[in-house]
Amino acid sequence: MKRPKNSFLFEKxxxxxxxxxxxxxxxxxxxxxxxxxxAYQILEQxxxxxxxxxxxxxxxxxxxxxxxxxxKSQASRSAxxxxxxxxxxxxPDRRLIVNITDYPGASYSYSTGYITYGTKTRYVNFxxxxxxxxxxxxxxxxxxxxxxxxxxIEQIPGWVYITLSYGVRAMKASTIETTQGTVRVNNVDIWIxxxxxxxxxxxINIGDFDLKAKCLNVTTDTRAGPDGNGxxxxxxxxxxxxxxxxxxxPLDAVTIELDGxxxxxxxxxxxxxxxx
Numbered sequence: 179m180k181r182p183k184n185s186f187l188f189e190k191x192x193x194x195x196x197x198x199x200x201x202x203x204x205x206x207x208x209x210x211x212x213x214x215x216x217a218y219q220i221l222e223q224x225x226x227x228x229x230x231x232x233x234x235x236x237x238x239x240x241x242x243x244x245x246x247x248x249x250k251s252q253a254s255r256s257a258x259x260x261x262x263x264x265x266x267x268x269x270p271d272r273r274l275i276v277n278i279t280d281y282p283g284a285s286y287s288y289s290t291g292y293i294t295y296g297t298k299t300r301y302v303n304f305x306x307x308x309x310x311x312x313x314x315x316x317x318x319x320x321x322x323x324x325x326x327x328x329x330x331i332e333q334i335p336g337w338v339y340i341t342l343s344y345g346v347r348a349m350k351a352s353t354i355e356t357t358q359g360t361v362r363v364n365n366v367d368i369w370i371x372x373x374x375x376x377x378x379x380x381x382i383n384i385g386d387f388d389l390k391a392k393c394l395n396v397t398t399d400t401r402a403g404p405d406g407n408g409x410x411x412x413x414x415x416x417x418x419x420x421x422x423x424x425x426x427x428p429l430d431a432v433t434i435e436l437d438g439x440x441x442x443x444x445x446x447x448x449x450x451x452x453x454x
Contacts, residue, residue, distance in 0.1 A: 218235035230297050238313065241329065245325060248450055291374065291452065309331065322349075344372075350365070412441055415451075416437065446449050
């Protein structure tokens, strides 16, 4: 005698299999979405980190271009940038003051700009408070050869910045004897690259663009004391102390030895326009 089939049980099992299949499908889709999202985030991080390294290389290339034309009036060059994960900003009006102590009137003050590329720490992370220099050092004033540029990497909460700014170079250029041969005059040259940023290029730049540098002019501003024939050299120490302040950076100073009776200070300024 056959037992009647339990249709309810079969229906219940069928529903159970269907639910299990749905759960497995949903789980598989969820895992796939999570994996895809994670892979996308990793890919985006890699792209952001790659752009950061490329931006540093572009800034180095731009510095080479700028220093190549800085002392050639009307000369111009450019460097290519691709910025999608960060932002490049041209910032004007940073105050630079050059003061020569003990020689009243022998000072120079002007505003200059600088360039910065910033990206978020989800792409690049060196650690809170990190700072390093890949071009020059933390000094604003030098007395020898080398780049005028100062390239730094700094991390603040949420952001990492690459910054390019320009310092000052000072040196004793020559010693000249007067026609009578009784007075020796030292010439001290102070070389300055001043960055000018037009209103149209101020602010944030994103995308593919050329960053351009053009030397507008090179001027010499001579400070030769009240009578115009040079400052009398202070016999007690035969030197001059040059102090530079750039923005909110610490003061930087150098001492230049003198061997003349008088000294003349020449501020040689290259004004370079930087724009996109």
